Amino acid sequence: MAIGTALAGELKINPFDGDIFRIGLGSSAFLLFLLLLRRLPYLVTGVITGTGVLLFRTGLDQALGNGLTLADSVTRHGSAAVYYIVFAFGMSLIKRRLDRFYPLALGAVTAVIDLVSNEAELLTRLLVTGTATFKLNEWTFLMAIAMLRTYFVTGIYSSISVSRMRIVQKEQNRRIEQMLRISSGLYGEVFYLKKSIGTLENLTLQSYELYRQLSDKGQEAHKQYVLGITQQIHEVKKDSQRILAGLIKLTDREVPGDMPLSGLVQYTVHSSQQYAEMLGKRIVFTQKITLDYATANYIPLLTLLGNLTANAVEAIQDRGQIHLEVREQAGWTLLMVSDSGSGFAQDERELVFEPGFTTKFDEEGVAATGIGLSHVRDIVARFDGEISLDTAPGLGGARVQIRIPTRMLRKPTSPT
Incomplete structure (x- = not known):
């Protein structure tokens, strides 16, 4: 920071007669550094930067052979070190409140600090050399320069801050999408695992009932065999319950809220x-939303x-259109997905929601699992909803329409 400030300070203008006071980009660079690097101790940074500027300018005088002795150079540039020290002290006073200032207010406050620092520099020159005298109009010009310089810097800082916020927001959105994708997948696993545990529970009861019946009939060999099966089913159920408990904790923790x-x-x-895009298809997505409310059940809906x-x-196949629509109908929330695909034949519509039914095969002729729509049907049933399939108007493909009671989804609003 000290080196950068010293180099920027060499880009300067002299608004007054002579070379007694010069305005450079060093102060602007120093202010920008302080705003961006807030972890640094401001006062120590000001002392180091002021000392660095003094040494740099003194060394530059000696290297260029300006006819100044070392003492003359130190006397001439010592007031610049005072400027940076006072400026850093002033910034340290407002350091903890920097985020509370709007850009306009921040520019005004830093302009005052800049003006006070300039006055300290001039006072140092007056005490050391006795040559710093200014008229009223020159002080007014000095204040205008301070305002222009600080607002220029705060404008750059605000632009950098906005860019940072956009990058952070983009990353947060990416992580939210990732969490939603994971949680949506986990929800499906949890849903089917719960069904499996229910099935295992019924199998355990039935197996144990068979064990009791065999006991009554005195079939000892078969009885022990059935008892072993019952115990194994029971163990599988317990393991499934432990897995389920872990998955539920994950889904509850990852994406709370609504x-x-x-x-x-x-x-x-x-x-x-x-x-x-991954499948290499060009599909235009459209949507129509005439009903919107917050829901805590967004994972199953996703x-x-x-x-x-x-x-x-x-x-x-290669290109087409998909339309999503959300609307309300007499206390029901309607979710509709329509496409311009091949659709379903009339005799297939009653079978598509059954587990194992599929019309999709890979290049080797192997059928898909066919559990996607059955999964949808089961989740809809959980919310006391209804699901239907017909031809998409205007698109020619399939339209799946889901009707769920709004009371099952809408999050109650808190009283004000």
Whole structure:
């Protein structure tokens, strides 16, 4: 900082007659350094910078052979060191409150500090050389220079701060999207794991009931075999419950709070666009949102919309269109995903929500798992909703329409 300030100080103007007082970019650079590097101790930094400027200018005089002795150079430039020390002291007084100042206020406060520092420099010159005399109009010009210089610096600092904030916000949005993507996937795993645990519980009861029936019939060999199966099912259930407990902690901790329906749609569109680009498809996404409210159940809704839009992307060959719509209908929240893909035949529409049903095959003819839409159906059922499939008006592909009671999703507003 001291070197940079000393070098910038050589770019200067002399607004008054002679060379008794000069205005350079050193003070502007010093102010910018202080605003950007707040972890530094300001007063110590001012002493080091002032000393560095003094040594630099004195050494420059000696190197250029200006006809000044070493003592003359120190006397001539010593007041500049005083300027930086006083300026750093003034900035240290407001250091903790810098973030509270708006740019205009910050420029005004630093201009006052600059003016006081200039007065200290002039007073030092007067005491040392006895040659610093100024008229009223020159003081007015000095104040104007201070205002211009500090507002110029605070403008640059504000621009840098805005750029930093944009970078931080972009990174935060990226992390939020990543957390939402992970949590949405975990929600699906939690949902199916809960179903599996319920199935295991029923199997345990049925197996134990068979064990009791075999005991009544005196079939000891079969009884012990069934008991062993029952114990193994019970262990699998316990392990699944432990895994479930860990997953629930992850989903609850990663993405707390709530999200508006419009935010859900925006996130879904963004993720689906990336998915389409990955598959090399050119798909235009459109949306229409006439209902918007905050919901705490955004993870299952993201899972729903994510599965539906992913299916729509896969149903389109090379290019096409996907439309998302959110609206209200007599106390129901309607979520609709329409595409311009191949759609479903009439005889397939009653089967598409069954586990294992699929119309998608890879290049080797291997079928997909076919659990995406069945997953959607199960989540919709959890919210007492309904799901239907028909032809998308105007697009010709499939339209999946989900109806969920608004009371199941809307987050209650706090009384004011």
